Amino acid sequence: MKGQPAKRLEVLEQIADHILNVGLTGLSLRPLAAAIGTSDRMLLYYFADKNELITEAVVHVTTRLMVRLQSELLQPEPFDALLPKIYALFIQEDYSPFMRIWYELVALAARNEEPFKTISCQIMDGFLEWVSARLVMESEADRSARSALLLGTIEGFLMLYYTGLGNIPALALGLGDSNAVTQN
Amino acid sequence: MKGQPAKRLEVLEQIADHILNVGLTGLSLRPLAAAIGTSDRMLLYYFADKNELITEAVVHVTTRLMVRLQSELLQPEPFDALLPKIYALFIQEDYSPFMRIWYELVALAARNEEPFKTISCQIMDGFLEWVSARLVMESEADRSARSALLLGTIEGFLMLYYTGLGNIPALALGLGDSNAVTQN
DNA sequence: TTCTTTATGTAGCACTCGCTACACGAAGAA
DNA sequence: TTCTTCGTGTAGCGAGTGCTACATAAAGAA
Numbered sequence: 001m002k003g004q005p006a007k008r009l010e011v012l013e014q015i016a017d018h019i020l021n022v023g024l025t026g027l028s029l030r031p032l033a034a035a036i037g038t039s040d041r042m043l044l045y046y047f048a049d050k051n052e053l054i055t056e057a058v059v060h061v062t063t064r065l066m067v068r069l070q071s072e073l074l075q076p077e078p079f080d081a082l083l084p085k086i087y088a089l090f091i092q093e094d095y096s097p098f099m100r101i102w103y104e105l106v107a108l109a110a111r112n113e114e115p116f117k118t119i120s121c122q123i124m125d126g127f128l129e130w131v132s133a134r135l136v137m138e139s140e141a142d143r144s145a146r147s148a149l150l151l152g153t154i155e156g157f158l159m160l161y162y163t164g165l166g167n168i169p170a171l172a173l174g175l176g177d178s179n180a181v182t183q184n
Numbered sequence: 185m186k187g188q189p190a191k192r193l194e195v196l197e198q199i200a201d202h203i204l205n206v207g208l209t210g211l212s213l214r215p216l217a218a219a220i221g222t223s224d225r226m227l228l229y230y231f232a233d234k235n236e237l238i239t240e241a242v243v244h245v246t247t248r249l250m251v252r253l254q255s256e257l258l259q260p261e262p263f264d265a266l267l268p269k270i271y272a273l274f275i276q277e278d279y280s281p282f283m284r285i286w287y288e289l290v291a292l293a294a295r296n297e298e299p300f301k302t303i304s305c306q307i308m309d310g311f312l313e314w315v316s317a318r319l320v321m322e323s324e325a326d327r328s329a330r331s332a333l334l335l336g337t338i339e340g341f342l343m344l345y346y347t348g349l350g351n352i353p354a355l356a357l358g359l360g361d362s363n364a365v366t367q368n
Numbered sequence: 369t370t371c372t373t374t375a376t377g378t379a380g381c382a383c384t385c386g387c388t389a390c391a392c393g394a395a396g397a398a
Numbered sequence: 399t400t401c402t403t404c405g406t407g408t409a410g411c412g413a414g415t416g417c418t419a420c421a422t423a424a425a426g427a428a
Contacts, residue, residue, distance in 0.1 A: 007375090023295060025209055028415065040374070040416080050416065100294045107287040110346040111282075120347040121361060128352065148356035154331075158339025163304040164292040169314065172332035212385065224386080226406070234386065287417090385414070389421075389422085391408085398401075 008046045011038065015057045016064065019096040024054060024104055030073055053117050058105070062119065065098050079134045079146060084173050086131065086154050091161050097161055127151055193232045195222065199241045200248065204281040208238060208288055239299050242289070246303065249282050250310055262320045263330060268357050269337050270315065275345050283346055311335055 014036035019027065028049060029040040047053035073084065090099065105123070109114035129156070132147035156170035188322040197219035203211065211235060231237035258269065274283065284306070293304035315338070316331035341353035 005342070023291075025291070029417090030415080039377075041378090041418095044417065045375075063318050090224045096294075100291070103291040106343060106347055107207075107209070107284070107291045109348060110287045111285045117348055121349060123348050124344060124352070140316055142330060145355050145358060147384090148352045149337075151354055152340035152344055152353060153337050154340065156336035156338065158340050159290060159343060160308060160336055163290055163308055164293060164301055165308050168308070168332045170337060170338050173328050189404095213387090214384080223407075225408085227388065229405075279380095369428095372426085374423105374425075376423085379419085379421105381418080382416100385413080386411105388411080389409090392406090393404105394406105395404080396402085398399095 001034060011036065011043070011046055012056060013059055015043075015053065019054075019057050019061060020101065023100060023120060025059065027054065029053075038044065053121045055119075056137075058116070058119055061101060062099070062123055065123075066130075068131055071128075074134055076134045076136045077096070082131075082135055083150060083153060086134075087157050087161075087173065090154070090158050091166070096162075099158065103159075124151075129153075186254070191328060193359075195220065196244055199237065203241050203245060204285065207244065207284060211238065213237075239303075242285070242300070242303055245282070245285060246307055249307075250314075252312055253310075260320045262322075263310075263334060264350045265335060266315075266319055267304055267334060270318075271341050271345075271353060271357065274338070274342050274351070281343065287346065287349075297311055303337075308335075344358045 015032065018032055018035050029043055033040045033043050041074065044054060047056065072089065076082075077085065089095070102123070105116050105120045109120035128147060128151050131151050133141060135143065135147055135150060137143050137146060157172065160166070160168045199216065202216055202219050213227055217224045217227050223346050227237060231240065256273065258273065260266075261269070265328060273279070289304045289307070292300035312331060312335050315335050317326060319327065319331055321327050321330060341356065344350070344352045
């Protein structure tokens, strides 16, 4: 309901924290309010309804992730070297809250639920751009296709990892078989 | 509560159908019962509680998928040829109900929620075996690593597709750039 | 000072949730 | 026939849901 008073932003920040912890599937107002030290009444004072609250919180979380990614020290490298480094980055423990929410978003997007489908697309585009900016190519002509392959492969490996099969990406990324990543 | 009377199996079948339509996140007993022409009372007569019902239904759906995959006509081929074919298979419309549930399972597994984490692992292992059985190799030594890479890449592309970015996998799989799939 | 806006508490409404208690007819076992 | 088990309907409980109505105190505007 407010334009954007500082208090509202602060509350949004806390909501983002909470969502990173518990996810958004079962989120309900009263426990959320209790966790961040306010009341459901106040949440619905700052936000028109639960939908608006969740949407803004997810966007906020996404923004945080993107900002953080931009500041990640990761110098450009060719495909084979970049792939395992990005994979290693995202399986770091402090990225897992983001990843868990990401998979919730994917599930919602796969059901064509708005606004999550749109948000997921934007996140994915952001990933693609981020990956592309760090990929060293011999010929610029292939950059799009190779970035796409890189992103797809990373997302796939991360999914295997987060479903509890970290050994499969490790196998494919080749501990002791460095040719496994790409064909050559 | 029952051993396994025919009626219970029939109900389970209907529950599986319903879950394939609406997903399992918001599932509640009364609407489910109404949809399959029974009552919540009866659901809790056949199943000890909602948890048992969902668990068995998910396992049932999974079994259906695996059976169907086994019967899929897909002759063994080398990596580059197999990748786009499996991708094309899973983006067929009649696979999308399975995929949507799959992503819900992934989200739950990423949160370490049982029994979904265990089920997801088993599904992924099943996929890996299925993929491996259809992959033609020059040298058997690399089969594990190559199968893992294939599975990871496919899962990644499918995730891009189902989040609404089908153009990215298409790009990587190379419409007009058939070398994009693997490095060569 | 008076009036309006902002921020917040208290109560509660209408609804849904998973689950249970109780009853009762039909069917099979003794 | 009598008794038990199976299957099913009706009703409801206690807890939770998003959301709203109403009141009110503090603060700033006139």
